[in-house]
Amino acid sequence: MERLKRATRVVFLAARRTLVPCCLFFAYFLAVGAMAALDRVFHFRPRRGAPQKSFWEKTGGCPGGMEDAAEQS
Amino acid sequence: MLDYVRANPVRGLQVKEMNFLGISAYYHDSSACLVQDGKITAAAQEERFSRRKNTPDFPADAVNYCLQAGNITADDLDRVVFYEKPFLKFARVLTGHIGAWPFSFSSFMRSMPLWLDDRLTLPLTLKEHMGYGGKVCFLKHHLSHAASAFLPSPFEEAAILTADAVGEWATTTCGTGSGSVIKIDREILFPDSIGLFYTAITTFLGFEAHEGEGKVMGLAGCGRPKFMKEFGELAGIASDGSYRLNPDYFSFYGKNRMYSSRLEELLGPAREAEGPLDERHADIAASLQKFTEDVLLKIATDLYERTRMENLCLAGGVFLNCVANHKILERSGFRHVFVQPAAGDCGGALGAALYGACGLSGKSRPAAMTHAYLGPEFSEREIERAVAAAGLRAQRLSDGELAARTAGLVADGRIAGWFQGRMEFGPRALGNRTILGDPRNPDMKRLLNDKVKHREPFRPYAPAVLAGRANEYFELLGDSPFMLMAPPVRREKSAAVPAACHDDGTARVQTVDRAANPRFYSLIEAFDKLTGVPMVLNTSFNRRGEPVVRAPAEALKVYLETGMDALVMGNFMLEKKNGKA
Numbered sequence: 001m002e003r004l005k006r007a008t009r010v011v012f013l014a015a016r017r018t019l020v021p022c023c024l025f026f027a028y029f030l031a032v033g034a035m036a037a038l039d040r041v042f043h044f045r046p047r048r049g050a051p052q053k054s055f056w057e058k059t060g061g062c063p064g065g066m067e068d069a070a071e072q073s
Numbered sequence: 074m075l076d077y078v079r080a081n082p083v084r085g086l087q088v089k090e091m092n093f094l095g096i097s098a099y100y101h102d103s104s105a106c107l108v109q110d111g112k113i114t115a116a117a118q119e120e121r122f123s124r125r126k127n128t129p130d131f132p133a134d135a136v137n138y139c140l141q142a143g144n145i146t147a148d149d150l151d152r153v154v155f156y157e158k159p160f161l162k163f164a165r166v167l168t169g170h171i172g173a174w175p176f177s178f179s180s181f182m183r184s185m186p187l188w189l190d191d192r193l194t195l196p197l198t199l200k201e202h203m204g205y206g207g208k209v210c211f212l213k214h215h216l217s218h219a220a221s222a223f224l225p226s227p228f229e230e231a232a233i234l235t236a237d238a239v240g241e242w243a244t245t246t247c248g249t250g251s252g253s254v255i256k257i258d259r260e261i262l263f264p265d266s267i268g269l270f271y272t273a274i275t276t277f278l279g280f281e282a283h284e285g286e287g288k289v290m291g292l293a294g295c296g297r298p299k300f301m302k303e304f305g306e307l308a309g310i311a312s313d314g315s316y317r318l319n320p321d322y323f324s325f326y327g328k329n330r331m332y333s334s335r336l337e338e339l340l341g342p343a344r345e346a347e348g349p350l351d352e353r354h355a356d357i358a359a360s361l362q363k364f365t366e367d368v369l370l371k372i373a374t375d376l377y378e379r380t381r382m383e384n385l386c387l388a389g390g391v392f393l394n395c396v397a398n399h400k401i402l403e404r405s406g407f408r409h410v411f412v413q414p415a416a417g418d419c420g421g422a423l424g425a426a427l428y429g430a431c432g433l434s435g436k437s438r439p440a441a442m443t444h445a446y447l448g449p450e451f452s453e454r455e456i457e458r459a460v461a462a463a464g465l466r467a468q469r470l471s472d473g474e475l476a477a478r479t480a481g482l483v484a485d486g487r488i489a490g491w492f493q494g495r496m497e498f499g500p501r502a503l504g505n506r507t508i509l510g511d512p513r514n515p516d517m518k519r520l521l522n523d524k525v526k527h528r529e530p531f532r533p534y535a536p537a538v539l540a541g542r543a544n545e546y547f548e549l550l551g552d553s554p555f556m557l558m559a560p561p562v563r564r565e566k567s568a569a570v571p572a573a574c575h576d577d578g579t580a581r582v583q584t585v586d587r588a589a590n591p592r593f594y595s596l597i598e599a600f601d602k603l604t605g606v607p608m609v610l611n612t613s614f615n616r617r618g619e620p621v622v623r624a625p626a627e628a629l630k631v632y633l634e635t636g637m638d639a640l641v642m643g644n645f646m647l648e649k650k651n652g653k654a
Contacts, residue, residue, distance in 0.1 A: 020186060028174075028181050032167070036174035055315035056259040059246075 091436070092149055094139060095426025096132060097156040097217070097418050099192050101283045103132040104419035104498075106447070107139035108426040111436030113225065115142035116447040116498040118419045121623040127283055131191065132422075133202045138449055140203075147205040154429035156421030157214035159192050161241035165263060173326035212425050214240020215389070218413075219257060221424030222388035223250035224431060226411035227441035232380045233257075234373060237389035237418070238268035238283075245315075247376050250386065253431040253438050264325045265317050267368055268391045270308065273323055273331035274361045278354055279344035282331070283390075290394055291532040293362035294577035296355025303339050304364045314371030350531070366397045370404055377406035388413040388420060393500065395559040395581050402550050402558065414445040414555035415499030423498070444589040445555060446505055448496025451625055456642045459625035463633065465654055467645035472595070479641050480599035482648075483509050483609055486517070487638035488524055490614055492628045493592050496621070501556045502613035503583060504537060504593035506621050506628075508637065510572065510610035512536050517572035517610060524636025527617045535581040536573035538608035539597050543584045546570060546608070556583040556611075572610055583611060 095106040098119075106116035115138065120126050122134030140146060166184065170177040191198040199205045212220070218235040233255065236245040244266035248257035263269075275285045278292070307323075310316045322336045337343055344354055373385065385407040392398055393416050402410045413420050430436055451459075460467045470478060482489050491507045502508075508525060510517045522528050535556055536546075543549050546569075549560040559579045567574045574580055587594040601607040614628060615621045616635065622628045625642055632640040632647065633654055640647045647654065 020189075021182065024182055024185050027185075028170075028178060032170055032174055032181070035171045039171055052309070052311060052317075054311045054313050055261060055265065055309070055317045056313065057262055059257055059260055 091151040093426045093429040095422035097421035101127045102419040104422045105135040106422040106426045108430040115139040120620040154425040156217040156425040169326040215246040217421040217424035218388040220428035221420040222386035224427040225442035228384040231384035235389040236391035292358040294575045296359035298360040298363040299356040300360035313375040373405035383408045390417040392416045399558045412557040446495040447498040450495040476595040476599040490640040492642040506614040512570040512573040515571040533575035536608040537583040537611035540584040542607040552584045
């Protein structure tokens with residue numbers, strides 16, 4: 001049983017070592033690439049350094065207190 | 074609409090002694106801080122334990138130290154408060170990769186496993202590292218900075234300004250604090266960042282990001298701001314100080330360097346790391362410093378005009394810039410300025426823990442932070458044991474003898490290590506993990522550099538001066554207990570303390586108060602009695618590229634492996650004879 005467990009773990013680690021980079025590779029070229037293409041076509045973030053009256057952004061209406069902070073528990 | 078952030082008690086929660094652990098990690102300067110019953114019990118940076126400078130790793134040892142100092146276990150913690158919101162930050166990082174696609178491939182492949190392994194699953198990481206399975210809260214990065222600046226400040230009411238490289242999205246924020254309520258009402262978002270701007274030019278000048286900014290500040294004192302016209306190209310600045318960087322000159326999106334080739338067309342070729350430094354580099358540094366001061370001063374002045382408050386609290390890595398801090402105090406209109414001593418990301422842990430404590434336990438704000446001695450300390454026995462293990466013998470002295478003997482050594486032009494009490498929290502050595510020198514000796518900077526520190530020759534050394542006597546030597550407005558103000562040296566006094574004066578006529582002053590550090594105060598007092606000069610040179614107890622020492626064994630190692638002449642640890646003194654221990 002112990003042997004089987006150990007063998008399974010070795011297989012799992014080897015698979016993870018191969019699978020994670022593969023998934024990331026595809027995620028990068030497919031998902032991130034698609035978003036990059038959309039970004040370049042539609043110019044979601046057009047911005048220049050030309051002076052304006054103000055570059056401050058008002059902070060969004062985020063509620064205060066620790067309830068807002070408690071994202072995970 | 075205001076981002077209304079209120080530290081109020083949660084209904085139904087019993088008010089009892091509560092333990093809050095703040096953690097900052099995964100960018101640079103990881104640290105932990107424990108707040109018990111509304112008081113700051115302990116805080117330390119992980120680099121001091123791991124000996125890896127500015128380490129971003131999970132601060133497991135710093136957490137252990139904090140729990141030990143508080144005499145509790147992880148089970149006794151009521152909350153762990155993390156200093157930023159990982160998912161928001163992850164979204165920003167991902168946007169960066171999209172913006173730089175396909176050039177961000179290698180950095181994407183490098184960083185994503187780290188995010189997936191522990192950064193996005195912090196509760197699991199906490200369980201794994203410290204066996205903590207309770208609740209975890211996440212504050213916004215700049216709210217942690219704001220809390221670290223305002224909550225331990227001596228002010229009941231104050232304006233708050235934070236600026237650093239980048240948190241989740243915000244890079245600069247301002248707001249106000251009253252009681253234990255903090256309101257952040259304005260922010261500037263990534264990629265517009267005065268902190269990243271400073272870091273980008275720092276790397277352009279051949280220094281390391283997150284490490285070389287202080288060097289550039291020192292280099293600036295040796296140059297003239299001849300590149301202001303060119304710097305005007307790099308960012309648009311509004312009359313209220315808000316700014317927008319010109320993206321043509323910077324690349325913060327996953328590429329190997331933070332600036333584009335256009336910056337080299339504008340300012341000339343970038344300097345190689347460790348390459349020769351010339352006048353142009355000093356002038357670029359001076360221009361960067363002036364540009365940064367102008368931006369910060371405009372923001373602070375606008376904040377003053379909007380709030381009409383007397384007090385200002387500052388935090389975020391940008392406010393480790395002591396030259397800019399003093400100009401803000403001098404010219405913005407605020408009468409009092411408090412700068413969090415751990416202004417960089419390590420202070421985020423302190424802000425997070427304090428915000429949690431004030432918010433959840435309903436405790437009032439802690440007493441004003443008058444010192445930063447929150448790290449580990451070592452008993453006489455531990456010191457004796459370390460000395461014996463190194464095969465050395467130390468002399469034990471009384472408190473009076475210790476101050477007089479050490480002052481005598483320093484006055485004789487010798488370099489002494491000074492290791493006392495609890496280690497400082499934050500990047501500055503403030504008299505407990507310090508190397509001492511004589512400020513009257515015009516050759517002392519060179520001696521310190523040659524024998525111990527091996528720093529770049531243009532970097533200044535700081536004076537630690539008796540609080541009540543600082544004004545005799547420096548044009549200082551108020552106190553500077555955390556070495557975060559750089560006032561001009563009075564012209565008539567600069568010849569008396571040449572080693573403490575920087576090329577631009579300023580000094581990075583630490584004012585020492587008897588109540589905050591009686592032993593360090595006595596030492597400077599003894600030096601004053603001997604020489605008539607109420608200050609010593611104070612530089613951090615480390616070698617170039619290493620973190621400040623934490624334990625006696627580390628102090629002994631520096632003592633033995635450098636040209637340091639003497640070492641004082643607790644009441645023990647070690648002296649080298651003819652350069653030999």
